[in-house]
Amino acid sequence: MSGSGGGGYVPPQRNEFDCETSVILTNVSSINLTVLAKHTVGTVLEVVIGENGEVLLEDGDGEILGAILHSNTPDLIDCIENGVEYQAEIQRIDTPTCTVKITII
Amino acid sequence: MINVVGGTYREINFDDVSMEIFGSGFRCAKFLLENKSSVNFITSGNAEVVKVLKENQKVYPKLKFECHPYDELITFQYSFALDDPSIFPSLLNIKKTKDWEFVGDDLIAFGMLESDYEIDCKRVVYDPQTSIKPKRFSELGKAQELVYIINRNEAHSISSSQDIEEIKKYFFKEENVKAFIIKNGPHGATLYTKSDEHHIPCYITNNVYKIGSGDIFTASFGYYWMSKNLSLEESALFASKSTAVYCDKKAYIDCTNNFKFEYKEFKARNLSKKQVYLASPFFTLSELILVDKIRDALLSFGVNVFSPFHDIGLGEAISIAKKDIEGIENSDVIFAVLDNLDSGTLIESGFSMAIGKTIIGYHRTCDDNKLLMLKPGNFTTNSNLTAALYQTIWSL
Numbered sequence: 001m002s003g004s005g006g007g008g009y010v011p012p013q014r015n016e017f018d019c020e021t022s023v024i025l026t027n028v029s030s031i032n033l034t035v036l037a038k039h040t041v042g043t044v045l046e047v048v049i050g051e052n053g054e055v056l057l058e059d060g061d062g063e064i065l066g067a068i069l070h071s072n073t074p075d076l077i078d079c080i081e082n083g084v085e086y087q088a089e090i091q092r093i094d095t096p097t098c099t100v101k102i103t104i105i
Numbered sequence: 106m107i108n109v110v111g112g113t114y115r116e117i118n119f120d121d122v123s124m125e126i127f128g129s130g131f132r133c134a135k136f137l138l139e140n141k142s143s144v145n146f147i148t149s150g151n152a153e154v155v156k157v158l159k160e161n162q163k164v165y166p167k168l169k170f171e172c173h174p175y176d177e178l179i180t181f182q183y184s185f186a187l188d189d190p191s192i193f194p195s196l197l198n199i200k201k202t203k204d205w206e207f208v209g210d211d212l213i214a215f216g217m218l219e220s221d222y223e224i225d226c227k228r229v230v231y232d233p234q235t236s237i238k239p240k241r242f243s244e245l246g247k248a249q250e251l252v253y254i255i256n257r258n259e260a261h262s263i264s265s266s267q268d269i270e271e272i273k274k275y276f277f278k279e280e281n282v283k284a285f286i287i288k289n290g291p292h293g294a295t296l297y298t299k300s301d302e303h304h305i306p307c308y309i310t311n312n313v314y315k316i317g318s319g320d321i322f323t324a325s326f327g328y329y330w331m332s333k334n335l336s337l338e339e340s341a342l343f344a345s346k347s348t349a350v351y352c353d354k355k356a357y358i359d360c361t362n363n364f365k366f367e368y369k370e371f372k373a374r375n376l377s378k379k380q381v382y383l384a385s386p387f388f389t390l391s392e393l394i395l396v397d398k399i400r401d402a403l404l405s406f407g408v409n410v411f412s413p414f415h416d417i418g419l420g421e422a423i424s425i426a427k428k429d430i431e432g433i434e435n436s437d438v439i440f441a442v443l444d445n446l447d448s449g450t451l452i453e454s455g456f457s458m459a460i461g462k463t464i465i466g467y468h469r470t471c472d473d474n475k476l477l478m479l480k481p482g483n484f485t486t487n488s489n490l491t492a493a494l495y496q497t498i499w500s501l
Binding site: 027 | 115117124125126139156157160161163164165166180182191193354355356358
């Protein structure tokens with residue numbers, strides 16, 4: 001019964017991530033500003049797993065723009081390890097902040 | 106290496122519809138790591154917190170962490186950043202971890218809801234994080250050099266005084282601080298040393314990502330003082346700049362590194378002589394709750410607020426309308442809640458425009474074309490309530 005105590009109100013929880021349909025909109029962490037300067041809104045980057053198992057964004061020249069640290073990053077890694085491929089499109093640049101949208105290819 | 110003690114919490118903000126895992130301790134660690142510092146982070150948390158920290162460790166190899174086991178991921182839920190958050194579990198139901206000790210050199214320490222700790226360090230920056238019974242550093246341990254960073258309420262609560270001379274005496278004699286900083290929202294902050302006082306300005310930004318801005322001030326102050334060996338005054342001045350960049354861009358920036366800093370200082374005026382007219386519908390329950398919260402947030406800046414719902418109330422329509430018009434004429438700026446395009450709010454806005462008043466509009470759902478007729482006036486809108494409220498204060 002609502003309002004009767006017990007467990008009480010539960011705040012919204014983390015979204016369940018679906019490999020096929022979920023989208024991540026986030027700012028890039030550990031950004032390389034030299035690489036960022038070469039890109040504009042609309043640029044599409046490859047989403048790759050780095051040497052330490054981190055999620056990185058790589059441009060067409062093989063340069064790393066930065067990393068993705070989002071609450072769904074572990075889910076994204078699981079999906080990539082299961083063969084799903086993703087891309088990241090630059091949505092907004094307000095240097096030094098860059099926002100990307102990650103979607104399935 | 107800078108050691109950081111503090112919480113890792115989930116933060117939900119309805120104003121920008123966001124849900125992130127940060128908390129003061131982890132946000133501080135993030136600032137330091139983005140600026141290439143080595144960090145030893147001590148926190149408490151459940152398996153989800155450990156997972157987040159491990160993901161961060163992959164990106165930031167200079168991160169070491171120790172996570173004391175805790176059953177919950179404590180959640181702070183904000184309607185908007187100037188409102189008091191709801192905390193889950195509630196403060197009464199938060200269980201405590203085992204107490205722990207930390208011994209080291211440089212430490213940035215934040216008060217935590219779920220953990221009590223003891224400290225023995227050389228240099229400490231301490232931010233108690235709550236004005237409800239904040240813990241005094243002298244209860245936590247020892248430091249050879251201690252800097253407190255607090256807001257006015259925390260200063261009053263810790264020193265049991267409202268008088269600045271008594272507060273200074275308390276912090277220098279009883280807490281044995283090297284310095285303390287009292288933050289005062291848009292008015293900036295004051296750094297108190299034994300011999301001096303320095304005003305630290307606040308800057309006007311386009312966006313106001315307020316949640317975590319205090320954490321960034323403390324983190325960056327610690328970074329400038331401990332990592333870059335700047336003076337206390339320089340550290341506080343640069344910390345205010347780093348905080349401005351964070352508020353505007355959510356970026357973690359060392360402002361000594363040739364960063365193009367373009368924000369103007371907010372020159373604090375006497376807000377107690379200024380008045381904001383709060384134009385808003387108040388028919389549905391949600392509208393009533395919102396208008397009450399907006400009024401409360403504006404009052405907390407020290408400005409006067411004329412809110413028809415609060416200051417005139419219900420009554421005969423013509424006399425209410427006349428009092429509303431007087432209220433607008435006597436106000437310096439109009440804050441208009443435009444969602445649902447209430448006819449009364451639009452008439453208030455139109456009249457305000459006709460007599461040359463500044464209008465700050467807030468809405469999340471209006472089609473821009475519907476507000477076309479207000480655009481020739483001194484009229485701006487924002488879809489973020491916190492930013493709209495700060496813009497109102499900065500316009501005075």
